[in-house]
Amino acid sequence: MALFRSLIKKARDKDIELTFAISPVHSYQMELMRLLSIYPVFEDWKREIVEVLEEESAPHPDKDPFPLWDFSGYNSITTENFANGNSPSGSLRWYWEPTHYKREVGDLILKRILGDGKGVPDDFGVRLKADNIEKELLKIRADRKRVHAKNPEIIKELDRIWKETAKARAQFMKRQKNIKRLI
Numbered sequence: 001m002a003l004f005r006s007l008i009k010k011a012r013d014k015d016i017e018l019t020f021a022i023s024p025v026h027s028y029q030m031e032l033m034r035l036l037s038i039y040p041v042f043e044d045w046k047r048e049i050v051e052v053l054e055e056e057s058a059p060h061p062d063k064d065p066f067p068l069w070d071f072s073g074y075n076s077i078t079t080e081n082f083a084n085g086n087s088p089s090g091s092l093r094w095y096w097e098p099t100h101y102k103r104e105v106g107d108l109i110l111k112r113i114l115g116d117g118k119g120v121p122d123d124f125g126v127r128l129k130a131d132n133i134e135k136e137l138l139k140i141r142a143d144r145k146r147v148h149a150k151n152p153e154i155i156k157e158l159d160r161i162w163k164e165t166a167k168a169r170a171q172f173m174k175r176q177k178n179i180k181r182l183i
Helices: 002-013 027-035 039-057 103-114 133-150 152-164 166-182
Strands: 020-022 068-070 095-097 126-128
Touching (some): 027 039, 027 133, 039 133
Parallel strands (some): 020 068
8 A cells, every 4th residue: 555655645746636446346356355354455455445435535625536446346347147158258247257347348348537527337336435435335245145045056156166176276276386486
């Protein structure tokens, strides 16, 4: 966060306007964070960004904090169903695959941030601030529960794969540690 804070200070000193956005990772990536037990770290990271933006705006009461837009979570874009096809051949509307979204998603992000938001789903993109961060984090958790309830077979399959690959992941991590010791 020190580097981020430094960026904010330099931008303020030079009167540069910044807008920040958290990428719309697909819900499969969100599920991976859940399985890795690192989702709470993701939430804390969002809190810290909001905190830094608020703190660094305090010496400039005549200016709003730089905006932070959150497009992550479980929404109508990020929950596109990968069960019906996962090839990068264009069979998916919003994503090439779970980590890369298509240009159309980028256009929606820009419309939400820079435009009037026309044509952007209501549930896609929210500006995070100190006064709404906790509410938005709770909303994402509630949305995750709805996605789990609506897609139990996909969630069970992800959980099954995770459990079945536990031994192989542990062996891989052990090899990585051994390689690092040699370097």
